[in-house]
Structure formats: C-alpha cells, structure tokens
Amino acid sequence: MERKWWGKFTFLFLCVAIACAYVYPTFKDLDLKKTNFPIKQKITLGLDLQGGLYMVLGIDFKKLYREYLQRQMVSFDSQLKKANIAVKSSKLVAEGFPDEDPRIEFTLDAAQRDGIYQIFKDQFWFLRLTRDETGVLEFGLAHDQRVQIREKTIDQSIEVIRNRIDQFGVSEPSIVSQGTDRIVVELPGVREIERAKELIGRTAKLEFMIVDRKSMPLPELATLISSVEKEKNIVFEEGGSFSKYVDAINVAVKGKIPEGTIVAFERNEGETGKTIDRTPYLLKYPAPVTGEDLVDARVQFSADTNAPEVGFQMSPTGAVKFGKLTGANVGEGLAIVLDSIVYSAPNIQSQISERGVITLGTKGKDLYKEAQDLAIVLRAGALPAKLDFLEQRVVGSQLGADSIKKGTVAGLIGTLLVFLLIIFYYKVSGLIAALSLVLNVIFVIAILVGLEATLTLPGIAGIALTVGIAVDSNVVIYERIREELRSGKSLMGAMDSGFQKAFRTILDANITNAGAAIVLLNYGTGPIKGFAVTLLIGIITTLFSAVFITRLFFDLYLDRQLAKKADSFSI
Amino acid sequence: MGILYIIKPGSKFDFVGKRYLWLGFSSLLIIASIVGLFTKGLNFGIDFDGGAEVQIRIPNTWQIAKLRSELESSGIKDARVQELGDEGSGEYLIRTAGDESTLGDVSNQVKTVLSKSFKEGDEFEILKSDVVGAAAGSVLRQQGALAMLYALLVILVYVMLRFDSRFAPGAILALFHDAIVILGIYVVTGKQFDLTILAAILALIGYSNNDTIIVFDRVRETQDLFPNLSIEETVNKAVNETLGRTIMTSITTFLVVGAIFVMGGSVIHNFAFTLLCGVVIGTYSSVFIASSLIIEFTKYRDRKHPRNAAKKKKKKTFSVRENPSSL
Numbered sequence: 015m016e017r018k019w020w021g022k023f024t025f026l027f028l029c030v031a032i033a034c035a036y037v038y039p040t041f042k043d044l045d046l047k048k049t050n051f052p053i054k055q056k057i058t059l060g061l062d063l064q065g066g067l068y069m070v071l072g073i074d075f076k077k078l079y080r081e082y083l084q085r086q087m088v089s090f091d092s093q094l095k096k097a098n099i100a101v102k103s104s105k106l107v108a109e110g111f112p113d114e115d116p117r118i119e120f121t122l123d124a125a126q127r128d129g130i131y132q133i134f135k136d137q138f139w140f141l142r143l144t145r146d147e148t149g150v151l152e153f154g155l156a157h158d159q160r161v162q163i164r165e166k167t168i169d170q171s172i173e174v175i176r177n178r179i180d181q182f183g184v185s186e187p188s189i190v191s192q193g194t195d196r197i198v199v200e201l202p203g204v205r206e207i208e209r210a211k212e213l214i215g216r217t218a219k220l221e222f223m224i225v226d227r228k229s230m231p232l233p234e235l236a237t238l239i240s241s242v243e244k245e246k247n248i249v250f251e252e253g254g255s256f257s258k259y260v261d262a263i264n265v266a267v268k269g270k271i272p273e274g275t276i277v278a279f280e281r282n283e284g285e286t287g288k289t290i291d292r293t294p295y296l297l298k299y300p301a302p303v304t305g306e307d308l309v310d311a312r313v314q315f316s317a318d319t320n321a322p323e324v325g326f327q328m329s330p331t332g333a334v335k336f337g338k339l340t341g342a343n344v345g346e347g348l349a350i351v352l353d354s355i356v357y358s359a360p361n362i363q364s365q366i367s368e369r370g371v372i373t374l375g376t377k378g379k380d381l382y383k384e385a386q387d388l389a390i391v392l393r394a395g396a397l398p399a400k401l402d403f404l405e406q407r408v409v410g411s412q413l414g415a416d417s418i419k420k421g422t423v424a425g426l427i428g429t430l431l432v433f434l435l436i437i438f439y440y441k442v443s444g445l446i447a448a449l450s451l452v453l454n455v456i457f458v459i460a461i462l463v464g465l466e467a468t469l470t471l472p473g474i475a476g477i478a479l480t481v482g483i484a485v486d487s488n489v490v491i492y493e494r495i496r497e498e499l500r501s502g503k504s505l506m507g508a509m510d511s512g513f514q515k516a517f518r519t520i521l522d523a524n525i526t527n528a529g530a531a532i533v534l535l536n537y538g539t540g541p542i543k544g545f546a547v548t549l550l551i552g553i554i555t556t557l558f559s560a561v562f563i564t565r566l567f568f569d570l571y572l573d574r575q576l577a578k579k580a581d582s583f584s585i
Numbered sequence: 586m587g588i589l590y591i592i593k594p595g596s597k598f599d600f601v602g603k604r605y606l607w608l609g610f611s612s613l614l615i616i617a618s619i620v621g622l623f624t625k626g627l628n629f630g631i632d633f634d635g636g637a638e639v640q641i642r643i644p645n646t647w648q649i650a651k652l653r654s655e656l657e658s659s660g661i662k663d664a665r666v667q668e669l670g671d672e673g674s675g676e677y678l679i680r681t682a683g684d685e686s687t688l689g690d691v692s693n694q695v696k697t698v699l700s701k702s703f704k705e706g707d708e709f710e711i712l713k714s715d716v717v718g719a720a721a722g723s724v725l726r727q728q729g730a731l732a733m734l735y736a737l738l739v740i741l742v743y744v745m746l747r748f749d750s751r752f753a754p755g756a757i758l759a760l761f762h763d764a765i766v767i768l769g770i771y772v773v774t775g776k777q778f779d780l781t782i783l784a785a786i787l788a789l790i791g792y793s794n795n796d797t798i799i800v801f802d803r804v805r806e807t808q809d810l811f812p813n814l815s816i817e818e819t820v821n822k823a824v825n826e827t828l829g830r831t832i833m834t835s836i837t838t839f840l841v842v843g844a845i846f847v848m849g850g851s852v853i854h855n856f857a858f859t860l861l862c863g864v865v866i867g868t869y870s871s872v873f874i875a876s877s878l879i880i881e882f883t884k885y886r887d888r889k890h891p892r893n894a895a896k897k898k899k900k901k902t903f904s905v906r907e908n909p910s911s912l
Contacts (some may be wrong), residue, residue, distance in 0.1 A: 207692065208693070328629070404724075405715075407714070407719065409712075410711060413713050420850030424847070427844045427848065428841035428842070432841060435840065439589050447889070472785075475788065475856055476788070479860075480838060480839055482792065484656075484837035486795065489833045496594075519798070519799050523794070523799055523802075525747075526739075530737075533736045539728055539729075544786045549791065
C-alpha cells in the first residue's frame, strides 16, 4: 500500500471513532448521570418525538404601550402642576392611530406652549412631539423607546415564564423569543396543559418583605431547615418542583418560627443553570408592598463609583406605603420576592418613598448583568404584560415513541432496499457506496448530537432525503466512471476523470440545496426548521463521504484490481 | 459479470423533439392547479387556518358514526372526524374551528366524551392535541410562503451565477412547476395541507433542483465539447447521457420514501406521500421541462441578440483565403 493511504485511513478511522463515540450514548440509551462514558450528550428529541407541550405566546403590546403612555401622562401632569402650568385637558388618544403608536394630547392656552415644551425637552426625552398647533400639543412614544419597551418586556416575560416553569418542575424547558412579539415555550414531557397554561398565564407576583434577622439569625435558620428536611424527609431534586419543596418546608417549620413569618429561599445557580445552593430567609408576612406599587425599574450607573445599580420608582400610593415600611426598618434587609423566590435582599440604608436605588457593591464578576437581572425581576412584577396563547400543541409520549419506532424501522427498510439495489447494480462499487452511506448516516447523527440540535420527525425525513442525495452522488460518480471507461480510458484514468467531473456536478447540486436549506433555517418555523437542520448537516456529510470516503475505498479497490492485473472492475 | 444497464449507453431517445407536447401538458397541469387553488382551494390544516385538532386512539369496536354523534351531543360543534392510518387502527383526528377562547377546552371535552365509555390510558388515549389561534395561523402561512419564495430566490441567484441567464429561468420555472403541481394534487385529493406538508414541498424543491442541476451541468459540458451542435442536439445528448443516473437515483429515493410512506406511521404518512409525488414530478420536470426550457430561452436570446449568436459561431469556424503576399 502506497500513496499515503495510511494517513487517510487513520484520518477516516478517527472520524468514524469520534462519530461512534457521539452516537453511542444515544444508541445504548445510557443514563448520562451515572455513566462514566466521556461523551455526556444524547440526541435531543423534538417534542413531536418525545411528547410534551409546545406553546406560542403573544404579548399584548397594544395594551402595554397605552398603559405606559398613560403613566407618562400622569407624571407629565404632575410636573406641569409643579411648574404651575394649568392645562385645559390632557388625554390618551388611541383611536385613529396605529395600535403600536397611541398618543397623549394636551389642550392648552397658546401662552402655555413654551413652558410645556420646555418640560418635554428637559424631562420627557422618550416622547416625541407629533403635533404642535395652536392650543394643542400631542406626543407619541419615541421610536427608540418603543423598541426598548418591547425588548424589555420580552426579556422580562421570558424571565417570569422561566421562573414559573422551574416551579412546575420540567427537566429541559426551552423558552425563547420568536420574531418581535412572540415567545415559544417548549416543555418536554408535560401533558397537563391546563395547569401549565394557568401557571404561565398568571401575572407575576412581586413582593417586598422585611427580613427577620432578630428572631432567628441565618445559621440558626439553616440548621432548623436541615433538621426538618431530615425529620420529614423533604428533598429537593434538580428538575423537581421547587414550590412544592418550599411549601413542604413551610408546613414543617410551622410553630418553630415566630408567628407572622415565612421561609423563602434565594437560589444560587451554577454555570449550567442548576441550583448549587439555597439561602433561606425568614421573612415578615404578609408583604406590605407589592409589585402593584412599583412603576418602573432600570439599570443606571452610580454617580460616585460609576458602578451599575438599579434605580426604581414607586407609584404615588406605593410611595406612601414604601416610605412607612423602609422608615421603620432602616438597617434591616429588604427581600425582593418574585413568585415566592427571593432574588435579592439589600439592606435598607434610609427611608425611601418615591425613588430608590439598589446598589450592588463594586466587586463581583458581572455586576452589569446582575443589575440587569434584578431590574428584570422588579419590572416583571411591575408591568404585567398580558400573554395570549397563540398556539398550543400537546403530543402524547405514546405517539412520539410510536413515531420513532415506525420512522426508524421504515427508514432502515428503505435503506436496506436501496443497498440491495445498488449492490445488485454496481456490484463491488455498490458495496463501497453502501458502506460510505452507512458512515454518512452515522456522521449525521453524531453531528446532531454534537451540535445539540433537535431531531424532529421532519428531521428524520431530512435524514431519509440525505440518504437519497448521498446515493445520488455515488450514482453520479459511478455513471461518470462507466462513461469514461466506455470512451476507452484506462481504469485509473477513468476513475480519476470520473471523480473529477462528477465532483463538479455534485458540488453544484449540493450548494444550491444548502442555500435553500439555510434560507429555511432562517425563515422557517417548527417542522421546517427541524427539516432544514438535518438536511444541511446531511449535505455537508454527503460531500465528505462522496469525495473522501468513496474515493478512498475506490483507490484501495482499484489498487487490488491492478495488482491482480485485472483489466476491469465491477461497477 | 458484466455491467448492468437500465438504459443502454448511447441511447438516443428524442426528448426535445416533442418538447411542445411536454410544455403544453405541463402548462395545462399548472393552469388546472392554479384554477383549483383559486376555486376549490387548499384544505388548510389548523396550522394555517387556526382551530383545534385532537388525535385519539380508541378501541375499534366503535364506529366513526358513534364518535361523531357522541361529540355532537356533548356540544363540540362542527367537529370533523377523520380516520387516520390503516383501517382498524382506531386512530382518529377530530378537528374543530372556533375562537381562541373556547378552543383550549376541546381536548378536555373530547376526554369527557370518551371517558363516559372508556377508561383513559387503558382503552383510549389522547395522542396529540393542537390548538392554533387564527392570528397565529395567518402568521405561519405568511412565513411558510416567504420561506418558499426566498429558497427559490437563492436557487435562482446561484444558478444564474454558476451557469448563465439561459439556464436560470428554466431551473426556477421547473421548480415552480413542481411546487404548483403538488399543490394541485392537494387541491384534488382534498388532503389536509399543514406545516409538515410545506416542509415536504421544500424538500422536493431541493430534490428536483438537484436533478435539474445535474442535467444542466451536462448540457454545459456538452456545449463546451461539441460547440457546433445545435442547442436541441446538445440538450438531447445531455439528457440521454444522464438518463441512467436520473432513473437510478429516482428509484433509490422512491424506495426510501416509499418505505416511510408504507410503514412510517400516521404522523409522517402525508409527508411521505408528498415526497413520493414529488420524486415523480421532480424527475419528470428535470428531464422534460427544465431541458425544454433551456432550448426555448436560448432561442429567445439568440433571436433577441442575433449578433451575439453569430459571433459565437464565427469564433469556432475556420476560414481560408488567398494570401496576398508570396511565401
């Protein structure tokens, strides 16, 4: 054997070994938690194969913009009052304007115009002046502001949904935004659609509670909790329902903690999103101030240290309650609790009524992100955006299992028929094609596992189509070699030019297909995407196996034929 | 053992001579499909039309008529019940239209109806339940159409760059032909058209495109090798030379898809059906339509720019004339 084959074979062997290592856990259905197999990945099955709940939620931005503008109008009015400008009327106008662009309209005396304009310029930069006529000023939301509201709302809705689903206890939920106003939620294994809907559709509950450190300091509380955990055998398993755990703990500690307090936890998550520890808090209950009292929260930078911090603003009624609460508890911890989970518990420095700031210190890995997360949590409780259920699909696990079984069997039988046909038609060369085809399919699955792409039912069809295209590239090559042989070329010459000419054709065909697949990946939804992913991977592996694997085995075969001094090969 | 041939090498079937017959036939198919699309229309599934759909499995002692009347009497109005898969498999699809507010309960209502006669999990099972709001449906429809359009556009641009302007329209028209005819088949059969079917149509566009490119590649090569052949002869030679490959590939693809069609289960059945039709139509369009269109577009261009055509010919012809000077 010459021609640097060993190098090529070693390379092929390595590729196949790596691919097999990636396919192995899926194939043997290993328990990834317990195995010490180095590859800890299995193929991710789409909901159609695994069973579960798929939902598309729409956010009602129309209402959101109106409410936002309404609040700005109230705030504008109070600024006008401060400046002693008494306008005739101010009102929100939505009719006659696009849904996403309502207006506020001030009716005034011509003499007041400049004063109002000045306040707008100084304090309401996020509005845009849409009409400026005698006696009337009209404002809409600035475009940037609208985009910002939209993005903020989507982020915060995703955060709220994720939080809810954690309580529900789903192993691998996926919550992503789609387009500009939709959120796609995928919950594998969940079938109780009504409960899931209720949980997700409910408005987020944000509470501000005082941390009771006096009656029970943290170490004492932690000991109490671990003792009741043992006593009542309460365990929290990753992926299980967190709210059930919290409820059980609260039932167990009743009587052991002071009247009018509850236990809540702060969850500290590791890099993989798994809870690594939980900090318990003893909180005074019920909460005197809630999300309804909060108007807005956003990340800002400290004037002194330039460190990121979170600024928030209370509503007028909220300011009174919040002032009372913070005034009486200076020095205590203020727990920010969203849906019964503590997100932060900063110390109260002084009495706060309308506007407050939460500083995060100056040390820490990613303060800005922390500040952003906290602002999202606060806003999640402050601005409940209504979510509409646009689509909901439940697939029973039985159907998914059925589909996998039938799809795989059908695919295998189809492939087997193809093998028989090409081996009958092309003989030894057919066998080579079949071998390269098997490797091709292994590569496709290995890459799917490696990329953590999701395999859906149309994805399986994509693999079937890959088999079709892969067979085709072999057919194109073989037919070409046959032609070259007929034209009187030597074996070597026919093979070389056959591969060369066929390659151009194969490349052309596959590039156009890849282009189409990329488009589908970007514009398609659901099944179309699943199909496009496998098709794209299939195109790449097909090129590799047609050009490299088939060629390599062919070289070997040809070499043996030449050694036997044969003047033909079976093709 | 000798070499096996489906098509004997050196075959000279006259494909292009009857091209007006093929083009006429396909035009009729397209017109019929378009008329069908606008008159009868597609039977859109809930993906595109909105509505609720529940797939169930019940013991086959029940008659479909009983299921219908039970649903009717329990207040699920205008439910369409359809048997899925093989006869006697007991799998049914129940579909209702309605507004978003009531749709969510359909699955529960069906459950209640069935619970009167059966035990859940034991005897009957809700395999799948989908609810799509009308707004979401129109978004999905729009996105699907856009995806198809963009995919065609990418193919058009690539063929234009890689080949030239005589090839590109043929390729695209052939793909368009495939998609429209499949839609036509869906109009005629009244089968439900949903997202999965759209994915299948996109798949077959890819498949048919593969076929077409391979024929085109050979046309271009033949043109370079035999510049003096007329365009008709060139195309015919190319189609004949690639015929063995075309048929072989179509058969192998047909086998894979056919196996899925027969044994793949209810969910993927229609997907495979679409691909099966697609393989036939795609092969036909590559061999007969795309190649015929190259001829027409080449002729059209030569008529429009006769000088171009003449120049091309001239370059390849030798000429001899008197040498004025002595050697």
